[in-house]
Amino acid sequence: xxxxxxxxxxxxxxxxxxxxxxxxxxxxxxxxxxxxxxxxxxxxxxxxxxxxxxxxxxxxxxxxxxxxxxxxxxxxxxxxxxxxxxxxxxxxxxxxxxxxxxxxxxxxxxxxxxxxxxxxxxxxxxxxxxxxxxxxxxxxxxxxxxxxxxxxxxxxxxxxxxxxxxxxxxxxxxxxxxxxxxxxxxxxxxxxxxxxxxxxxxxxxxxxxxxxxxxxxxxxxxxxxxxxxxxxxxxxxxxxxxxxxxxxxxxxxxxxxxxxxxxxxxxxxxxxxxxxxxxxxxxxxxxxxxxxxxxxxxxxxxxxxxxxxxxxxxxxxxxxxxxxxxxxxxxxxxxxxxxxxxxxxxxxxxxxxxxxxxxxxxxxxxxxxxxxxxxxxxxxxxxxxxxxxxxxxxxxxxxxxxxxxxxxxxxxxxxxxx
Amino acid sequence: xxxxxxxxxxxxxxxxxxxxxxxxxxxxxxxxxxxxxxxxxxxxxxxxxxxxxxxxxxxxxxxxxxxxxxxxxxxxxxxxxxxxxxxxxxxxxxxxxxxxxxxxxxxxxxxxxxxxxxxxxxxxxxxxxxxxxxxxxxxxxxxxxxxxxxxxxxxxxxxxxxxxxxxxxxxxxxxxxxxxxxxxxxxxxxxxxxxxxxxxxxxxxxxxxxxxxx
Numbered sequence: 001x002x003x004x005x006x007x008x009x010x011x012x013x014x015x016x017x018x019x020x021x022x023x024x025x026x027x028x029x030x031x032x033x034x035x036x037x038x039x040x041x042x043x044x045x046x047x048x049x050x051x052x053x054x055x056x057x058x059x060x061x062x063x064x065x066x067x068x069x070x071x072x073x074x075x076x077x078x079x080x081x082x083x084x085x086x087x088x089x090x091x092x093x094x095x096x097x098x099x100x101x102x103x104x105x106x107x108x109x110x111x112x113x114x115x116x117x118x119x120x121x122x123x124x125x126x127x128x129x130x131x132x133x134x135x136x137x138x139x140x141x142x143x144x145x146x147x148x149x150x151x152x153x154x155x156x157x158x159x160x161x162x163x164x165x166x167x168x169x170x171x172x173x174x175x176x177x178x179x180x181x182x183x184x185x186x187x188x189x190x191x192x193x194x195x196x197x198x199x200x201x202x203x204x205x206x207x208x209x210x211x212x213x214x215x216x217x218x219x220x221x222x223x224x225x226x227x228x229x230x231x232x233x234x235x236x237x238x239x240x241x242x243x244x245x246x247x248x249x250x251x252x253x254x255x256x257x258x259x260x261x262x263x264x265x266x267x268x269x270x271x272x273x274x275x276x277x278x279x280x281x282x283x284x285x286x287x288x289x290x291x292x293x294x295x296x297x298x299x300x301x302x303x304x305x306x307x308x309x310x311x312x313x314x315x316x317x318x319x320x321x322x323x324x325x326x327x328x329x330x331x332x333x334x335x336x337x338x339x340x341x342x343x344x345x346x347x348x349x350x351x352x353x354x355x356x357x358x359x360x361x362x363x364x365x366x367x368x369x370x371x372x373x374x375x376x377x378x379x380x381x382x383x384x385x386x387x388x389x390x391x392x393x394x395x396x397x398x399x400x401x402x403x404x405x406x407x408x409x410x411x412x413x414x415x416x417x418x
Numbered sequence: 419x420x421x422x423x424x425x426x427x428x429x430x431x432x433x434x435x436x437x438x439x440x441x442x443x444x445x446x447x448x449x450x451x452x453x454x455x456x457x458x459x460x461x462x463x464x465x466x467x468x469x470x471x472x473x474x475x476x477x478x479x480x481x482x483x484x485x486x487x488x489x490x491x492x493x494x495x496x497x498x499x500x501x502x503x504x505x506x507x508x509x510x511x512x513x514x515x516x517x518x519x520x521x522x523x524x525x526x527x528x529x530x531x532x533x534x535x536x537x538x539x540x541x542x543x544x545x546x547x548x549x550x551x552x553x554x555x556x557x558x559x560x561x562x563x564x565x566x567x568x569x570x571x572x573x574x575x576x577x578x579x580x581x582x583x584x585x586x587x588x589x590x591x592x593x594x595x596x597x598x599x600x601x602x603x604x605x606x607x608x609x610x611x612x613x614x615x616x617x618x619x620x621x622x623x624x625x626x627x628x629x630x631x632x
Contacts, residue, residue: 379474402484411490
């Protein structure tokens with residue numbers, strides 16, 4: 001367990017909150033920029049949606065030593081579980097993803113986040129496989145997290161929600177998988193923080209994972225990864241509407257802070273080439289010589305990303321999950337030797353990285369591959385040529401989808417699936 | 419070879435190179451095999467389908483890696499010089515290096531690694547002792563070029579050419595047992611000079627060795 005888990009990280013930088021304490025009065029910008037700032041203040045929390053979920057009254061013991069008295073897991077499934085219960089594929093979502101993999105999202109109305117890869121006839125073919133995806137614990141789409149009512153029933157957890165880890169997320173997913181009566185998953189697949197969950201699954205429950213596909217991921221969160229997450233967290237802490245995390249009391253949510261966190265994170269999901277290709281230095285609207293009236297297209301795009309994120313994500317959940325990602329260091333659990341995490345594993349692995357991904361670069365996938373080789377595990381490893389950065393794993397990348405389809409098909413043959 | 423294959427699965431080994439067929443014949447069913455420089459994966463596919471081997475590949479060309487993975491084969495990006503050190507001792511029954519030894523940076527180290535991670539090494543290489551090469555060098559005084567050695571000296575990736583005699587000498591120096599060896603002609607057919615090293619070195623275009631550590 002990471003030592004930092006025992007005490008929750010200190011919140012906002014001292015003094016920061018005071019500097020921007022009065023809402024709307026940002027002195028250095030007053031009268032100049034407010035008119036064009038596209039991030040709206042939103043005073044509404046996430047819409048109350050009745051997500052499909054299962055409740056475990058026996059709760060979950062967390063790595064930090066605290067336990068959740070009651071565990072709710074919101075999930076979606078696609079396809080049919082066969083009679084032998086041998087065709088289940090668990091998809092693990094990334095930092096701000098959720099269980100709506102391959103269907104219209106009930107909050108945003110947008111297509112599922114991975115419907116290019118999951119669905120009828122897709123690389124993970126729902127006509128052949130039973131696909132499960134659950135919202136991670138600590139999340140905000142229906143699984144137990146900071147939005148959930150406390151065990152004692154006194155309001156939501158908020159920032160008192162215990163720190164969770166990737167290992168805790170996987171422990172919760174395991175309860176769901178066992179709830180379906182599945183003893184072995186045909187495959188566990190995920191990108192980014194989802195890929196970390198895949199690695200954790202393979203390390204902790206190798207006998208339950210026939211094939212593992214960690215995509216665009218890393219064996220631990222690097223200092224740079226943590227640094228970017230920290231900028232996002234500080235943006236939330238600095239928003240006066242964050243109100244020490246008890247924003248439900250006033251009904252005003254820290255939308256600006258959360259939007260800025262998303263904007264920073266979104267830059268890390270792209271690449272310089274992709275930004276140049278999409279936006280270059282193009283400016284839209286605005287009158288000449290007005291410092292902030294002109295809007296570079298890339299600014300407009302980021303603001304849109306920030307403000308639309310606020311409508312589907314909870315700030316405290318963002319703090320919780322980014323922290324879980326920061327804590328991730330798979331080798332630490334195995335005496336600092338990543339090979340030990342996979343020793344004796346019979347799981348078939350397929351690692352995928354993307355050339356322009358600088359958030360979880362190919363070198364990190366290669367480090368996983370080296371450890372897997374050191375454990376004499378069965379490994380495929382492809383690096384896909386793409387200029388789309390980290391986000392490439394979510395986008396239309398035919399070469400990646402062909403490799404994913406081929407690996408899954410090959411494994412299905414080895415597993416004796418029809 | 420008569421192999422019943424499931425529908426929809428492409429059988430990449432159909433047009434397998436003849437030297438790979440000879441290598442496949444030397445591999446026992448059900449064994450663990452690492453193919454270094456696995457190309458499109460035809461050897462590992464063949465070994466899995468016809469012999470039930472746990473066969474894996476490493477390949478330096480990413481396009482070939484992707485092609486193999488697309489066909490469901492366990493291949494990863496890597497190369498002989500740098501990536502063998504990662505594997506634990508005795509991880510494989512056979513480690514295969516076909517037509518690549520002459521192109522690696524440190525052939526002696528690659529062989530050592532192969533025999534550390536595998537119980538047995540299968541190595542094939544083009545023979546620089548072939549009479550045509552000797553004749554060209556003698557007669558023209560310039561670096562020989564043949565269908566096997568097809569690139570000019572300044573362009574060839576084959577930086578460590580050797581002859582069959584050279585290879586025998588290296589095996590002796592390193593203390594490897596030559597379990598089997600054979601010379602192969604241009605078309606990849608077995609050549610009949612196995613008994614006499616001198617003849618094989620003169621007339622064999624390629625050689626295939628099976629080595630063990632004593």
